[in-house]
Amino acid sequence: MGNVARTLEIPKPVPGPAPVRVEQSIWDKIAESKEFKDLMATKKVFIVPAFIFFVVYYFALPVLVGYAPNFMATKVIGRVNLAYLFALSQFFVAWGIAGLYVRAASNFDRLSKDILEKAENSKGAR
Amino acid sequence: MNISLVMFLLFIAITLGITYWASKRSAGASAYFAASRQIKGWQNGIAVAGDYMSAASFLGIAGIIAFQGYDGFLFSVGWLVAYLTVLLVIAEPLRNAGKYTMADVLAYRLKPRPVRAMASLSTLTVSTFYMIAQMVGAGALVKLLLGGYVTYNQAVIGVGILMIVYVVFGGMLATTWVQIVKAVLLMAGTILLSILVMAHFHFSFGEFFGAISQVTYHDAKGAVVVKDFLTPGLRYKPPFGALDLISLGLALIFGTAGLPHILVRFYTVPDAKTARHSVVWAMVLIGSFYIMTTFLGFGAATIVGPDFIKGHGGTNMSAPLLAQALAGNIFFAFISSIAFATILAVVAGLTISATTSFSHDFWTNVIHNGVERKPGEEVLVARISAFVVGAVAIAIAILLGPTANVAFLVALAFAVAASANLPVIVLSIFWRRFNTAGAVTGLAVGLLASIGLILVSPSLMAIDPPTVTGAARHLIQAKAWFPLENPGILSIPLGFIGAFLGTLLSSEPTSAEKFNELLVRSNTGLGAEKATAH
Numbered sequence: 001m002g003n004v005a006r007t008l009e010i011p012k013p014v015p016g017p018a019p020v021r022v023e024q025s026i027w028d029k030i031a032e033s034k035e036f037k038d039l040m041a042t043k044k045v046f047i048v049p050a051f052i053f054f055v056v057y058y059f060a061l062p063v064l065v066g067y068a069p070n071f072m073a074t075k076v077i078g079r080v081n082l083a084y085l086f087a088l089s090q091f092f093v094a095w096g097i098a099g100l101y102v103r104a105a106s107n108f109d110r111l112s113k114d115i116l117e118k119a120e121n122s123k124g125a126r
Numbered sequence: 127m128n129i130s131l132v133m134f135l136l137f138i139a140i141t142l143g144i145t146y147w148a149s150k151r152s153a154g155a156s157a158y159f160a161a162s163r164q165i166k167g168w169q170n171g172i173a174v175a176g177d178y179m180s181a182a183s184f185l186g187i188a189g190i191i192a193f194q195g196y197d198g199f200l201f202s203v204g205w206l207v208a209y210l211t212v213l214l215v216i217a218e219p220l221r222n223a224g225k226y227t228m229a230d231v232l233a234y235r236l237k238p239r240p241v242r243a244m245a246s247l248s249t250l251t252v253s254t255f256y257m258i259a260q261m262v263g264a265g266a267l268v269k270l271l272l273g274g275y276v277t278y279n280q281a282v283i284g285v286g287i288l289m290i291v292y293v294v295f296g297g298m299l300a301t302t303w304v305q306i307v308k309a310v311l312l313m314a315g316t317i318l319l320s321i322l323v324m325a326h327f328h329f330s331f332g333e334f335f336g337a338i339s340q341v342t343y344h345d346a347k348g349a350v351v352v353k354d355f356l357t358p359g360l361r362y363k364p365p366f367g368a369l370d371l372i373s374l375g376l377a378l379i380f381g382t383a384g385l386p387h388i389l390v391r392f393y394t395v396p397d398a399k400t401a402r403h404s405v406v407w408a409m410v411l412i413g414s415f416y417i418m419t420t421f422l423g424f425g426a427a428t429i430v431g432p433d434f435i436k437g438h439g440g441t442n443m444s445a446p447l448l449a450q451a452l453a454g455n456i457f458f459a460f461i462s463s464i465a466f467a468t469i470l471a472v473v474a475g476l477t478i479s480a481t482t483s484f485s486h487d488f489w490t491n492v493i494h495n496g497v498e499r500k501p502g503e504e505v506l507v508a509r510i511s512a513f514v515v516g517a518v519a520i521a522i523a524i525l526l527g528p529t530a531n532v533a534f535l536v537a538l539a540f541a542v543a544a545s546a547n548l549p550v551i552v553l554s555i556f557w558r559r560f561n562t563a564g565a566v567t568g569l570a571v572g573l574l575a576s577i578g579l580i581l582v583s584p585s586l587m588a589i590d591p592p593t594v595t596g597a598a599r600h601l602i603q604a605k606a607w608f609p610l611e612n613p614g615i616l617s618i619p620l621g622f623i624g625a626f627l628g629t630l631l632s633s634e635p636t637s638a639e640k641f642n643e644l645l646v647r648s649n650t651g652l653g654a655e656k657a658t659a660h
Contacts, residue, residue: 030652031642039649047214055379058207062375065200065358066368073357079335083196083358090203091413094210098409101213105402112650119652 030119039111046104054097061086129456130271133463137311138288141304141470145292148300156658158297158505159226159482163657165302165394171407174391176305177475178205178382178408179312179415180256181263181442181468182536187416188448189441191423193432195341195355197362197371198423202416204375208382209412213405216383218398219555219648225655227479228389228547229487231648232554235640236562239492244569246487248546249386251573252539253480254519256387257473259535261285261523263442264469269528270439271446271462278528285470286520292474293481293512297505298394301474308464308471313411315464319445320418322452323425337428344433355427366609374537377614381540384547387472387479396657422448473519480515481508534585534611538576541613545621546572553625555648558641560629567628572621579613582606 030036065072065083072083152158165173183205190198224230229245261282268281276284292300327333339354353360362371382388392401426435426444430451435444446465450458485508490498498504550568553560580586587606590599608616646652 025639027643027646028639030646030650036646036650040645043649051210051214054207054210058204058379059372059375061203062200062368062371065197066362066371069358073354078332079339079354079356081356084199084356087196087199087203088417090207091417094207095409095413097210098213098406102402102406105399109399115646115650116652 026119026122030115033115033118035111035115035118039108039115042111043108046101050097050101054094057093058090061090128272128275129459130462131275133459134268134272134466137307137463137467137470140307141288141292141300144303144307145296145300148296148303152295152297152299154658155226155502155504156655157299158508159478159486160390160393160655161297161299161302163394163396163655167395167400167403168407169302169306170391170395170400170404172309172411173302173305173394174388174404174408175411175415176309176312176471177387177391178412179309179468180472180536181260181267181465183416183419184312184316184468185263185267185442185445185465187419188422188426188445189435189443190361191355191419192426192430192435192444193441194361195338195353195424195427196358197360199420200362200371201374202419204378205382206409206413206416208378209405209409211379211383212388213402213409215552216389217392217401217405220389220551221392221395221398221401222651222654223555223644223648224393226390226393226486227483228384228386228551229483229491231551231644232565233491234644234647235554235637236560236565238496241562241565241569242487243492244566245547245550246483246492248542248569248573249483249487250480251577252384252386252542252547253476253483254515255535255542256539257476257480257515257519258522258526259539260469260473260476261519262526262528262530264466264473265523266528267442267462267465267469270443271459271466279524282523283520285473286516286523288470289473289477290512290516293477293516294509298390298478301471301478302391302394304471304474308467309411311464311467313415315449315461316415316418316422318457319425319449319452319461320421322457323421323429323448326425326429326452334424334428338424341427341432343431355424369615370610370612373610373612373615375614376618377537377540377544377612379544380548380618381542381544381614384543384551385539386483386543386547387475390479390482393655397654398651425452477512477515481511484508484511484515534580534583537585537612538580541576541580541617542573544572544614545576545617546570549618549621549625553622553629555644557629558638559636560625561632561634561636563632563634564625564627564629568621568625571624572617575617575620576613579608579610579617582608583611583613584609585611 074082076082076085156162187198187201190201220231223234229242232241232245264285265278265282268276269278292304338356340352341355342350342352345351395401395404422445426448430447435447438447446458446462449461485504489507490496490504546569549572550565554565584606586600587602587604588600589603589605
């Protein structure tokens, strides 16, 4: 791995056209490989819905509090109202999504480990 | 001798000890800028929390809840949920593809010089605004707590010198550990305060919320008012309250992931997986802290009362006064010194992100085309710029004075981060067609829109009654042109539109290969910067 990292190190940014480097084509090769496409698809399946869900759930709070304050002031448990409970639930939902993401991400790690190993092997064979 | 003073000095002694220890390990650029990338996940998580939980959250949110009840708690929610953007979208790609700053990620596929120059300008703007807000707060706080011992100017100079010392001698390693110590102290203080508040109500939530439902105080006209502080709408009122709330939410959700002093933290860990774990650690701490603002804020409203707080230093003193009411002067001193530690740690974090961006992005990569002319130059320039940043922050804070209305500077920092930094980072990672013109326009439009809209917002434009004098008066005495305190709802779309239009209107070809490179790097960590041995 150390070897790959060193040979793939990007030159310090220089102005003008970048020098042509043989190793660079490895990026295209990996980007078009089935393994990488699988990784990206697996990521997308989790991240896109998770992101949309938390954004919608979060903005429901200011929208409801802002436009339906009387409804949100409804008392639910004793003196505790809907507005406070919904705000409190945001914390647990955020933690929940973070927990699910960490679980899903172990899958991403496994897939990218294969890609990294393959990149290293193709390097060694050259 | 004043107990607060003793505790302040104790904290200063500990942090100087850390700085001395770190200075012996901070040789070399990776050690200085990124603590050799050897910070553990949980340590970085605590440090992220330390960087993030500023005096604005500890003193500010407690104060807003104490005076405006539930609406203040909405701040708390946004400050945690924002970390999901950091976790899901930003932290790992940034760690995989970058080296020291967010501009590293942009410079892969775009022309490095213009992009780095703009990114550096935006970083310096965010850091300086945020820092000035903290410095003015620190000066005012220290003056209140140690009045008679220390003046405002001395306090500002003291804080400035300390942050310069941490950053110049201890680099990222010292800054990280100062954050960790501060975050642990802050959590300990907050947990203690929360327990004491509940003890006051005999550990009965019924009793606690009962008290919250009838907070009694005198309004501006001197009439007695009894309000249910759990009801929404005490701060955000029609006609623009709801929009302002949404705008604030947008700035938090998209701004946190663009704050330079948070972003640099992800370069201090060995790899993307550790970066991910550090975000989760940070979320646990930050979430617990913000849930506990319920006890701090509503505790201050019910136990101390808005009337008393108003007469003893104002909103920002809510949490320290609550401590005093519950457990006397020693606890007051303890909570006050935690607030002081909070400010010191946050300004240190801001200073190192500003100096890193200036030296790495601007000096080395823009002025000198990415070539370090002699070994150690980048670190040397960073150390010198820490002096300059510190001196400028001290000068501006003294010029503004303790009564200056600076709360809007924090909102501005978030707005710039959300409208300038975030669109460009996201588009450069995800949009194949994105190019240099798009990045530069996006950054410029986001930056100008945020600053311009804040200038004409109620934060700076209002007609004050003649009783308000000096720096507390609004800068422009006229009716605000833009009705919202937070510009996010308009400036974030403008930032994105700027980036889109800049890209589409430019004929600059985009390199598919470069995009593939960034895509592979940011998603797999191939060729990512490695941790270095001490």
